[in-house]
Amino acid sequence: MTPHVLTRSLDRSATIFLVVVAGLGVLIPLSNLLLPAGSALQVPTYLVALFGKYACYAILALSIDLIWGYCGILSLGHGAFFALGGYAMGMYLMRQIGSRGVYGNPILPDFMVFLNYPALPWYWHGFDMFWFAALMVILVPGLLAFCFGWLAFRSRVTGVYLSIITQAMTYALLLAFFRNDFGFGGNNGLTDFKDILGFNVQADGTRAALFALSCLALIVAFLICRAVVTSKLGKVLIAIRDAESRTRFLGYRVESYKLFVFTLSACMAGVAGALYVPQVGIINPSEFAPGNSIEAVIWVAVGGRGTLVGAALGAVVVNYAKTYFTSGPLAPYWLFMLGALFILVTLLLPKGIVGTFNAWRESRKATEKANAESAALEDGVGEPKPAE
């Protein structure tokens, strides 16, 4: 993107967001690596891994907000793209194990050895090279999204129908990846990783670096999203969200726009998945579960759809709540709280945390302006119509 695009795309909350993410991305790894363990300000490694996971979730949330918040496409299968990116990275990590697997086979991953694979399946070739895997991380989810979107948008599948078939897509992938014959390790998935680019995945340094990289990816993803939504294309997307057929009658090829943004979003989700896998140490078909995708949508709803910052914030808040409530005496009741959170947010904060905050700020501004100019401008805050 040109610098022009960059400056245009940054408003105040976006700047704060970027500063905070960049700050955390630098400070947390430094604190983890440089300060002595046990010191009050040292961030323990397990928290670094945890925050790294949150950062990946935040990218996923951004990718969902881009299509749902700005274009009204509610994908209930975005977890599929995330998981596919994760699998591409997982395959690279599996190949890196080499002969250090339990059976010591230099080529075949362990699960293939004990399931008597004679040779590496063709689709596993090339994943020993990082660049190839990295390409696949973007290409595979992107291609799936392109094919799926090309079919769906061209035939004008919209609203709940689209949501349901994205769910069918991820469910079908879930079942497929569960199959051991599919060649991706079945239910156990891919795990027991050793190295990434020659660095031990479990080393503190690698974890800190992965965290910093996730923050960087989050920043880049955020900038891309901002650039898209603040461009004229962003206006077209909102137009499609609010009045799809009107946009068509203005001469816009709606399906191309949807396809573009859907594919872009899937690629971002794939990158998020790829960063996620080395940090949590496993990728398995349950990432395809429709429930996961729905949950990711809920992060966006909690944070505030159509705000980008809100999506990332929602991902962190909900996942932090999950981490917090699944330990300790509250553990048996955490589902009650999570469920209640979802219900209450949709009922009481329909615009999400950031959306509500923005609305509040706008209305303050409006009142002041009204007082100052004595000019009535009551309903200055246009409420985005819910996409259907």
Place this chain on the structure above:
Amino acid sequence: MSANFLDRLRGLLLAILLAAAFAAPALAGPFEDAVAKFANDDFSDTDEAIGAVATSGNPLAFPIISALQEGRLSADPDTKKVFVTQADGKIIDAATGAAVDKLPDNAAAVRLNNRLRRAVEAALGGLTLLSPDPAKRIAAAQSVFKSHEESALSVIDGALAKETNKSVKAAFAEARAAILLYKSDATEVEKLEAVAIVKAKGDQEAMALLTGLGSDVPPNVARAAASAIASIQSNLQMWSMVQNAWYGLSLGSVLLLAAIGLAITFGVMGVINMAHGEMVMLGAYTTFVVQEVIRSRYPGLFDYSLLIAVPLAFLVAGAVGVAIERGIIRFLYGRPLETLLATWGLSLVLQQAVRTAFGPTNREVGNPSWMSGAFELGQITITYNRLWILCFTLAVFVILLAMLRYTALGLEMRAVTQNRRMAASMGIATSRVDALTFGLGSGIAGIAGVALSQIDNVSPNLGQSYIIDSFMVVVFGGVGNLWGTLVGAFTLGIANKFLEPVAGAVLGKIAILVLIILFIQKRPRGLFALRGRAVEA
């Protein structure tokens, strides 16, 4: 051991005839020793005891063996005394037949394993060939058909001559044919006749019998058997198509049942209710509670438990549905995707609530006797529970359809969903209609839970396994059209069942999902889509 037993069985059948003729009084000695062996709690001793008792010719043999089969035979390991608890609750000493007041404290039921259970069945088969009850005679003949035990031939011949009941006679003839087929010294003509009879029987058992035939049969017989196998096979092949169709209908009915409530809440009202599965689950748990109460208070009513559960489940799930509509959904009309999120949260809460209240494990919901078992229709087995569920589903569908068409509520419901403002201005209390419609959809989901409790787990996860399928059915069939849901469910059910034998259960399911995705491209609004201006609104 088992061969040993079979040797004795030959004697047994003769002995029974003798016993029947002379009604000789029991002699003390070997019989009592044999009976005492039941008390050793050792499977091989029990095996010997069965053989000895069955061949003893003692009139107590039948009560003892049938008591053994039904777990009413108990033994005291210390005194080696064995007791029969009769069906009427009276207890007798197995060795002497003398009445006993009560079982000793340390008496335990004589244990069986599968091998012994088969021995018992065979023994009873022999013992009941001459039973006055025709059903029992048929069962005995069938067990002889399976065992094709040569020693039974003379009894069968005798019985066949006297038999007047047509179907029993046919069963005897088949049993006789089975024996002859395996009898080494039967003539070729006899064997060929036997092949013809077995071929006419034409089912899987007949196939098993013919394929099990060794290589020592005359070439003519082998040829006849081979052609009989081929013909049975092609016959069975045809039946397997019928069978797949039936399985498809049955699966379709389950899908329809799970989806039909959703067709109301989602299809008619446009509410994406992710907690729909939990309504099904509530219905299933209602059934569980009803059965628990019946088991502890009114055990005689068990067969009616489902009939009692249906209205209760409707009320429970319906009431919860109304509460959900009033508490959550009514604030979210016009924002269908937000309802999706809120109801998803709700489904988590409901699941965990049930998990807390009833525990995380499966709960037992029994099948009433009329829901158990199966009957044969031609060469396919139709289980009663599936059949009843199919009938039940269709009944629910018809009632629902009639309700929507002919009742005031149905009219109001259609009015409100088509034009809310207009309906309100006509004096319809739209919010009441909304609540009732949602309650109706939920209540029907509850009823579905009653039926599903008969074939699936009753656990907090029950609803989750149906929610995706239900949405697929409704979307495939076309939102807002009950007939679409019906056709959608049966189409998916049948397609699934025809794919399953070819592709396997997992790939079959994946294929169905991919087909649905592609189908939606072709018809973005489902099978029975409404067309025209109203749709765009």
Place this chain on the structure above:
Amino acid sequence: MLTKLTHDIATLSRRRWLAATAGLVLGLAAFSNANAQETIKVGVLHSLSGTMAISETTLKDTILFLIEEQNKKGGVLGKKLEPVVVDPASNWPLFAEKARELITKDKVSVVFGCWTSVSRKSVLPVFKELNSILFYPVQYEGEESERNVFYTGAAPNQQAIPAVDYLMKDEKVKRWVLAGTDYVYPRTTNKILEAYLKSKGVKQEDIMINYTPFGHSDWQTIVADIKKFGSAGKKTAVVSTINGDANVPFYKELGNQGIKATDIPVVAFSVGEEELAGIDTKPLLGHLAAWNYFQSIKSPENEKFIKAWQAYTKNPKRVTNDPMEAHVIGFDMWVKAVEKVKSTDPDKVIDALPGIEAKNLTGGTSKMLPNHHITKPVFIGEIKANGQFDVVWKTPGLVAGDAWSKELEGSKDLIGDWVGKKCGNYNTKTNKCGGQGT
């Protein structure tokens, strides 16, 4: 004036925003520094929600019960045991996260947990990295021996192979249906069984293998296929590695289609007392299960345990099952090892554990082997009408768990030996430790 106000508010809100973020970070950092001493902490890593809660909740209760009993006896090394319960929610990455939290934040000395293989695989790197101890109580597919994990459930040779042996010898089974849920445990077990059956002269056409998805509920076709397969004139049996939830509809369909145990017996490896509690067992009379423990086994230890357990749970009908017994044995072994080395230091405890013996509930004494599996008796039980099992056969002695299956091509030369060779996958042919590079 007013513009300044707006600006102030905006700045204020920005400050608050920053403060909130900082608060979150500090809060997270603070709860990581929770101090802990005085007690020995024991981590419990079992799902209390989600799909696996159905099986795992009982195991959490078991460990809590065992800790309470131990504390009544004065705890360990004079310290009370303190359970730390977390809920990994049937979510595999969450298992890893929670394991990390238990070890680093809560500083637990040992973790009892996991049910599915994938959850174990998910936490494995964490336990290796942070050098802690996991006791894994469920029967599994084998092919693993890790320094930080102790496998108290059955390996395939402690469950599947004895069961097949029983059917071959006692029931004269000639034809086999291997039906399972499509995941690693059934796949591997069936591979092992297939190889084993063939080595016993069973022909390929007499083996039918069938896989179904998780939670499969429509069994009509498969049960009909089994019936058809079983009508080929040879005695047929089904070896079921069908997982959890799918069992109830499977058995219901079997019962309804009239397949009796006397015709085609089904031997299951994942169906225990807990699963049967959800089924009407009358039609299932005589179907089999192979386990290392049954509630119905008469032994003084077992009777005492059941009584205490039912008193603890305040439920006189609460059943016990095999993985619970595995936890009982594992817990006992851990306590003994800690007392032996007078420390909870993981390295010391790991070294001390092999060779430790603990009474199992069926009247024998199990021993921790150098490959971190234990010796166990194998029982075959038939389902009774009351939802319990009637033991119809048992191995003469205890069977030692094989980490690596002798039937599989890739693993037949491997052994796990953490005492002598200090290696989980030692290749006896090449005399090399497999995991350490070539």
Place this chain on the structure above:
Amino acid sequence: MSVMEGRTTSALLYLDGVHVSFDGFHAINNLSLTLEPGEMRAIIGPNGAGKTTMMDIITGKTKPDEGTVLFDGMTDLTRLDETHIAELGIGRKFQKPTVFESQTIEDNLLLALNVDHSVRGTLFWRGSRDESERIDRVLETIRLTDARNRLAGSLSHGQKQWLEIGMLLAQDPKLLLVDEPVAGMTDVETHQTAELLKEINKEKTVMVVEHDMTFVRELGVKVTCLHEGTVLAEGTIDQVSSNERVVEVYLGR
């Protein structure tokens, strides 16, 4: 692909023998209609006469079951989709004013401008002086210059109608289809709208669907009355309103 060999008619819009039915209901029945270049035509008819469906057919939203629809004498509209038809130069204003409510008025017009509508073009779009001048002109025409930065959702009903007409202007089409432009407007606004349309008609061909007879009379153009999906009468407003069948249909006799 859709260009026929040579012109077959001089009309800008040519409909002949068009049929469309929804689930057995004949919404359009053998409809034939022509619109010459530069003409303004008013379409009247009772509810359900097929007015909106006719517009749907012309703009590609609904495909007719049979019949010919030609634009500019050469292009078969039945084979094209909405986007393509819009690009050809047919603009449409909806019955219910449809503007992008969460965007500013200026953005609404910006989106309507007939510039590069490709994904690439909009992603790397930078405003040009020409574009902003055009927007300014339109804003002036629809009298919303002062409100240019307000969100369209905050406009009154009448203003929304004008904004939508403004969007049509920004689109710069050859043919404008205007569905009920004065619904919900005050008399003054109605009058102003009539003036506006007449102004527009100086350069463009216009088809107006309207119920408001005063407004139609004020336009003073040829009127077509539809009924049950077919043309009932055609002529000046006086001719049509004195037609017996029209009176019958309107008054339900």
